[in-house]
Amino acid sequence: MSEVLRVENLHKRFGPLHVLRGINLSVKKGETVVILGASGSGKSTLLRCVNFLEMPNEGRITVEGKLVGRATTKPGVMAYSNAELNALRARVGMVFQQFNLFPHMTVEGNVMIGPMKLRGMSADAARTLAHDNLRRVGILEKAREYPARLSGGQQQRVAIARALAMEPSMMLFDEATSALDPELVGEVLLSMRRLAEEGMTMLVVTHELGFAYNVAHRVIFLEGGEVHEQGTPQQVLLNPQRERTRDFLRSHTLFRLPEPGGGL
Amino acid sequence: MGYEWDFAAVFRHSGLLLEGALGTFRLAGMAILIAIPLGLLVALLRLSRLPVISWLAVIYTDVFRTSPSIVLIYWFFFAFPLLVGVDFDTFTAVSLTLGLQTGAYMAEVFRGGIQSIRPGQWQAAKALGMGPAMTLRYIILPQAVRRMIPVFFTRLTELFKATSLAAVVSYAEVVQMASRVSSETFRPIETYTVVALFFFVVIFLASRLVRYAEHRFAVPE
Numbered sequence: 001m002s003e004v005l006r007v008e009n010l011h012k013r014f015g016p017l018h019v020l021r022g023i024n025l026s027v028k029k030g031e032t033v034v035i036l037g038a039s040g041s042g043k044s045t046l047l048r049c050v051n052f053l054e055m056p057n058e059g060r061i062t063v064e065g066k067l068v069g070r071a072t073t074k075p076g077v078m079a080y081s082n083a084e085l086n087a088l089r090a091r092v093g094m095v096f097q098q099f100n101l102f103p104h105m106t107v108e109g110n111v112m113i114g115p116m117k118l119r120g121m122s123a124d125a126a127r128t129l130a131h132d133n134l135r136r137v138g139i140l141e142k143a144r145e146y147p148a149r150l151s152g153g154q155q156q157r158v159a160i161a162r163a164l165a166m167e168p169s170m171m172l173f174d175e176a177t178s179a180l181d182p183e184l185v186g187e188v189l190l191s192m193r194r195l196a197e198e199g200m201t202m203l204v205v206t207h208e209l210g211f212a213y214n215v216a217h218r219v220i221f222l223e224g225g226e227v228h229e230q231g232t233p234q235q236v237l238l239n240p241q242r243e244r245t246r247d248f249l250r251s252h253t254l255f256r257l258p259e260p261g262g263g264l
Numbered sequence: 265m266g267y268e269w270d271f272a273a274v275f276r277h278s279g280l281l282l283e284g285a286l287g288t289f290r291l292a293g294m295a296i297l298i299a300i301p302l303g304l305l306v307a308l309l310r311l312s313r314l315p316v317i318s319w320l321a322v323i324y325t326d327v328f329r330t331s332p333s334i335v336l337i338y339w340f341f342f343a344f345p346l347l348v349g350v351d352f353d354t355f356t357a358v359s360l361t362l363g364l365q366t367g368a369y370m371a372e373v374f375r376g377g378i379q380s381i382r383p384g385q386w387q388a389a390k391a392l393g394m395g396p397a398m399t400l401r402y403i404i405l406p407q408a409v410r411r412m413i414p415v416f417f418t419r420l421t422e423l424f425k426a427t428s429l430a431a432v433v434s435y436a437e438v439v440q441m442a443s444r445v446s447s448e449t450f451r452p453i454e455t456y457t458v459v460a461l462f463f464f465v466v467i468f469l470a471s472r473l474v475r476y477a478e479h480r481f482a483v484p485e
Contacts, residue, residue, distance in 0.1 A: 053390060053391060086393045086394070087393065089390060089392065090393025092391075096384065100382075100384040100385060100387060100388035102389075103407065103484075117394065118392065118393050118394065149484055162392070
């Protein structure tokens, strides 16, 4: 299968803080990769570097076979043009923890604005596309509502539809369910799972181990800005090899319900 | 003491007052046309990441906000033409002065409005592939301007009333005309009562209009 994303030797520093220390990562078309790690391990920063919401200090990022930016005289340091980055972001969808819907636009307006202003679509075509994608996340009936009238789970599904309407080659999820009330987490995870099953390429930062276990093709455990351990969900989640991975999983599964009742 | 009110004398000169009212509207209109785009521009400069540009904007707003309007009007009418060697007519001098000063206030209003929008909005637009100009136009300003409406209106009210200062350089706005009418009719009380009513009615109607607009374009939050 073809490679949608390749990250090579990625470094990110915030002042004296060295958050990412040489990340290497490859995501194939149709693959869902879940990134786990304690807070401060650099997982959100990694995700935000992939679509350049954070600028990497060093390293190469290749999306759909196209290297982003051009090399400079400094080894490993790349230079980027704004136009190139905007075009790249239009091809990589992102869903945020806080939804970040545009409150002054209706639900369909939120989904239409990208295709209209960035892909030159007519309002009619964009509305059709918006409705298709709202249906995809099961929220078409709210098309004319304003975001403030929606629950967190509904808002997050609209945010997913907004990203999908750009017809991205991959989707990034940055703790998409962390800000939700517990009873609203499921509907968002289900939408994400359906997307994965449709063959969307996804890079997912989450604390939902059940989602990782049931949906991911591959799990990456990040620790101290490095890939600490990776493998299939069965390998990493059920049979972790490294001590830090075990600690992390232990702290996340301290209290469990007896079977049945677990799982997604 | 019994004062004999007599508005008839004033109404015989209503043509002059009307002319003055038109002058007032023209002044205010031109000043607004200058102030709003200028305010937005200065606010954006102020928010620039380049310290030099941001400082220029700060200097501009501080100079114009700290000077009394009447001093600025004298300065632009008498002093500035000497510096640049171009004569200003009174309309140009006063509308420019009030426009530049209101622009400085507007800049702060725009800046506050823009900064009140959560950074997540910028990020979401950026993640879609929008550049800063597009984000500002479609995402940030439509939200910011809604929040700015009340303060915006206060500033415009101040501007509208400040046009009366144009009388000091004998521009034919409503207060200047009123002083002419009152000296011809010897009816200053009636004349200035009419002028006060004029300001009240215009600003009152405008405030209702603004309240309606606020309601009309409100978005659930």
